[in-house]
Amino acid sequence: MRxxxxxxxxxxxxxxxxxxxxxxxxxxxxxxxxxHVSVTNQTAGQAxxxxxxxxxxxxxxxxxGDTLEWGASLDPPGLPASLRALALTGERGTMxxxxxxxxxxxxxxxxxxxxxxxxxxxxSQSARTIEALDTAILWSSILAIGATxxxxxxxxxxxxxxxxxxxxxxxxxTAGDLDARVDDPRAKEPGRPQDxxxxxxxxxxxxxxxxxxxxxxxxxxxxxxxxxxxxPLTGLHAAAELLPPGRPTELVRDRVAALRTLTxxxxxxxxxxxxxxxxxxxxxxxxxxxxxxxxxxxASGTSWASAAGTEVTxxxxxxxxTDRRRLERVLGNLLANAHxxxxxxxxxxxDGPMVTVRDHGDGYPEYLLTHGPQRFRTEGGAKGxxxxxxxxxxQAEVLGARLTFANxxxxxxxxxxxxxxxxxxxxxxxxxxx
Numbered sequence: 001m002r003x004x005x006x007x008x009x010x011x012x013x014x015x016x017x018x019x020x021x022x023x024x025x026x027x028x029x030x031x032x033x034x035x036h037v038s039v040t041n042q043t044a045g046q047a048x049x050x051x052x053x054x055x056x057x058x059x060x061x062x063x064x065g066d067t068l069e070w071g072a073s074l075d076p077p078g079l080p081a082s083l084r085a086l087a088l089t090g091e092r093g094t095m096x097x098x099x100x101x102x103x104x105x106x107x108x109x110x111x112x113x114x115x116x117x118x119x120x121x122x123x124s125q126s127a128r129t130i131e132a133l134d135t136a137i138l139w140s141s142i143l144a145i146g147a148t149x150x151x152x153x154x155x156x157x158x159x160x161x162x163x164x165x166x167x168x169x170x171x172x173x174t175a176g177d178l179d180a181r182v183d184d185p186r187a188k189e190p191g192r193p194q195d196x197x198x199x200x201x202x203x204x205x206x207x208x209x210x211x212x213x214x215x216x217x218x219x220x221x222x223x224x225x226x227x228x229x230x231x232p233l234t235g236l237h238a239a240a241e242l243l244p245p246g247r248p249t250e251l252v253r254d255r256v257a258a259l260r261t262l263t264x265x266x267x268x269x270x271x272x273x274x275x276x277x278x279x280x281x282x283x284x285x286x287x288x289x290x291x292x293x294x295x296x297x298x299a300s301g302t303s304w305a306s307a308a309g310t311e312v313t314x315x316x317x318x319x320x321x322t323d324r325r326r327l328e329r330v331l332g333n334l335l336a337n338a339h340x341x342x343x344x345x346x347x348x349x350x351d352g353p354m355v356t357v358r359d360h361g362d363g364y365p366e367y368l369l370t371h372g373p374q375r376f377r378t379e380g381g382a383k384g385x386x387x388x389x390x391x392x393x394x395q396a397e398v399l400g401a402r403l404t405f406a407n408x409x410x411x412x413x414x415x416x417x418x419x420x421x422x423x424x425x426x427x428x429x430x431x432x433x434x
Contacts (some may be wrong), residue, residue, distance in 0.1 A: 080097045240253045279323045372405070404416050
């Protein structure tokens, strides 16, 4: 089982802080141990040499029958047992032990057969010196770690702030803001070495500029083609109306109508792509709008409206401030798609600010549920040019609404349009502006 870490643990700043802390602690511990061992060995060595020197003099005085100095005595009660045992074996040795509440360096050696001569040297001052040194090492290490963390945090924060800015710009580009740029000032200075963060920022800006140029070129091409097709199609439509009645004439008129519809859809998509559509907001009853969409389609002789009826259900009516023409366009496209690619009954239901269009066919294809509607793509040889749902999504975005697609558990496609509680801002240029 893998451990679950908090979200902040994955940030670069947290990882850098942990790395700096661990490395500082390891370095401080290593240096502290080296200094402690070196000073302790030096201090203990000096005390040991002094104790052995006094033991040598005391041994000479004892053998000569002179008075013992420096506190030397035979088998003193405070002598450590292990050091006494060493002396009785005929060896000289030293040991630090606690004697009368004070640290003492003992030196002991054999005299007169089975007796031990021992000399104590006060080691308390040296022990206090080592203890004070250890405290100084500890506090200096803490201060060094704190200062290093502070400097490291400032340096890492400057890097992570630039990375966050780059990530925010990338998200804005993903959301459709192709004018977003990082514009890292460090990358613009010619004499300054460019770091990895600056290289990423420059690469992202270059990619965004290239993507924007290609998309604008495609949008201009789509708009130009649609505009250029309008004139010959108008003339072709007028000529088709002059043809004598008959089956060939019906086919020509049907294809001309399909070309005109495709041209108008392309123009509408080109306007939506520019993101400069203007809303005409007004208070509307959603139930009345839903009924009007169905009746308008039936009155105009739309193929899907005449082929099968649409059931309108108002569960809970709502009054919203929206652009009625765009809302009717979205609902009309959803109903047309349901009738063309699904099966009856088709139900248009209103439940507050949420409008649902459902059919009882095979449901939406998997690609549409995963990636959304795609232009000029249909499944299974279905009729149409695949722009209806794309236009519906674009108009819903202009309205500030959310349009989602799903398949019902018992079969059928379900499109849900959720209108915003507050109306979208009035912005942009008039429809058709270039």
